[in-house]
Amino acid sequence: MKKNSKEAILKAAILLFNSKGYTGTSIRDIASAAKVNSATIAYHFENKAGLLEYCFTYFFEQYIKKMEEAYSSIEKGAMVCLKRMTADLLHFHCENSQLASFIYREMSLDSQMVREIMSTYLLKEKYYLQKVFERGFEWNEFRPHSIPYLITQLKGLLMMPFMNTHYMREVLYVFPNEQFFEQKYLKDLHLWIDKMLCTDITRKREAVLK
The missing domain is CATH 1.10.357.10 (Tetracycline Repressor, domain 2)
Known part of the structure; x- marks a missing residue:
């Protein structure tokens, strides 16, 4: 697992939530911006609601x-x-x-x-x-x-x-x-x-x- 992946996911999510809105942002968007896979997000936060x-x-x-x-x-x-x-x-x-x-x-x-x-x-x-x-x-x-x-x-x-x-x-x-x-x-x-x-x-x- 990528080192500091949790921080990268959080930073990417905040930027995307701000620019596209929470509902307009997908897990795939966050994973791409954070340069991780969706499974890493699930590991740290379970899902988008958990991230919110x-x-x-x-x-x-x-x-x-x-x-x-x-x-x-x-x-x-x-x-x-x-x-x-x-x-x-x-x-x-x-x-x-x-x-x-x-x-x-x-x-x-x-x-x-x-x-x-x-x-x-x-x-x-x-x-x-x-x-x-x-x-x-x-x-x-x-x-x-x-x-x-x-x-x-x-x-x-x-x-x-x-x-x-x-x-x-x-x-x-x-x-x-x-x-x-x-x-x-x-x-x-x-x-x-x-x-x-x-x-x-x-x-x-x-x-x-x-």
Whole structure:
């Protein structure tokens, strides 16, 4: 069996799923692009549905791990924690831009797999974000806001460049896979936290620390 065949299959599948869609991509297409035979795909993933499930799990396992690691810094302050969380998640998206784009497109569809993801990983995501916001309110770092709407806004900011990559490239001439984008966009995300959430006292304290 070809060395690193699993990684080659995964990379080929993500590229093809993005360009041709999941239903428009066959196992034969993936095997050809990965330079393996169909039996190798069956060995690693069983079938195309198994490959799709692996893509979802691979993405969200890492996504939630980033959130858990960032939340471990909550005692340093809610603002510090949220800024680390957004930085880590943005970096993860940029490193896996093709996969993020495909996953978010699939998440817009109502399927059994999407419902399972929502009932496990996305509930965990909600838990960590809600805890950060609640701590921020409790410690008077954040001005009071509706938590569901804050989560909606923050998720929208993080997801949009990867849900609409064609629009970003063709209309805005912005390329989410480039390092410059990550650096520039992170500043804007942190500015949203500063202006939308943080109290004047929190901003002044951060300015002193800098």
